[in-house]
Amino acid sequence: MMTTSHTMTVEAKPLLFARALTFPSQHKLLSWTAQHSQTDLNRVRDLTLRLSDIDLTPLLEGNPRGGVWSLYAAHLAELQSSLRYLPNLRKLTVVPPRNMHSTLLRGFYLTFLSMIPKLWPRLKLLVLHDDEATLKAVPSLSQVTKVDLIPTLKSGADARNGRSLRQSSKERKVGRARVDSAVAPSESSDAEMEREVMVC
Numbered sequence: 001m002m003t004t005s006h007t008m009t010v011e012a013k014p015l016l017f018a019r020a021l022t023f024p025s026q027h028k029l030l031s032w033t034a035q036h037s038q039t040d041l042n043r044v045r046d047l048t049l050r051l052s053d054i055d056l057t058p059l060l061e062g063n064p065r066g067g068v069w070s071l072y073a074a075h076l077a078e079l080q081s082s083l084r085y086l087p088n089l090r091k092l093t094v095v096p097p098r099n100m101h102s103t104l105l106r107g108f109y110l111t112f113l114s115m116i117p118k119l120w121p122r123l124k125l126l127v128l129h130d131d132e133a134t135l136k137a138v139p140s141l142s143q144v145t146k147v148d149l150i151p152t153l154k155s156g157a158d159a160r161n162g163r164s165l166r167q168s169s170k171e172r173k174v175g176r177a178r179v180d181s182a183v184a185p186s187e188s189s190d191a192e193m194e195r196e197v198m199v200c
Helices: 004-019 026-034 057-061 069-081 101-119 132-137 139-142 155-160 187-195
Strands: 021-023 046-050 090-093 125-128 147-149
Touching: 004 147, 004 187, 021 069, 026 069, 046 057, 057 187, 090 101, 155 187
Parallel strands: 021 046, 046 090, 090 125, 125 147
Antiparallel strands: none
16 A cells, blocks of 8 residues: 555656746745755746745944845845756746835845846746836846737836837646645736645
8 A cells, every 4th residue: 555655646746846836935945945856857848936025134233244145146046046946947936026016025026027038048938927018127038039018007007108018828728736835925917826735
């Protein structure tokens, strides 16, 4: 009986990693990649990532060397290193941080986007919860085979005016795998993400 159970687990494992995975923050993604083998990570094809602000508590201990941006830069380097363990990604969905209240957080977001073409030169589809202004701010995204834009609250006026912001047909597909069950309260534009179910 135990042998049968083990066999079923081994056979199901590749399917779990091949399913679309959703992470509520890059911190969860960093933790998750560290827990799995490269063989399993090579199976990941479809990933949704909500970016969030970084931990700024080191500021309470004094000004870090290099200023506040050095904290963002260090986190970006860590994130980039972790994402290299997902070499076979074909579809990436990015949700920007909520309440981008600072220039530094905006810079963190745009810098992350600029990393995408270099990290995944064979990426087939980038789904971005943002508007055309972001594409203009990050010209390197033109290197991605296809970019679909999903209007956010700030770009709702563009959608009403009939501008070419459209949602990928696959974005409404049910049955995504949420990697962490602790889902933070989402804004109305993220209702689709809230309906996704964790299986990992």
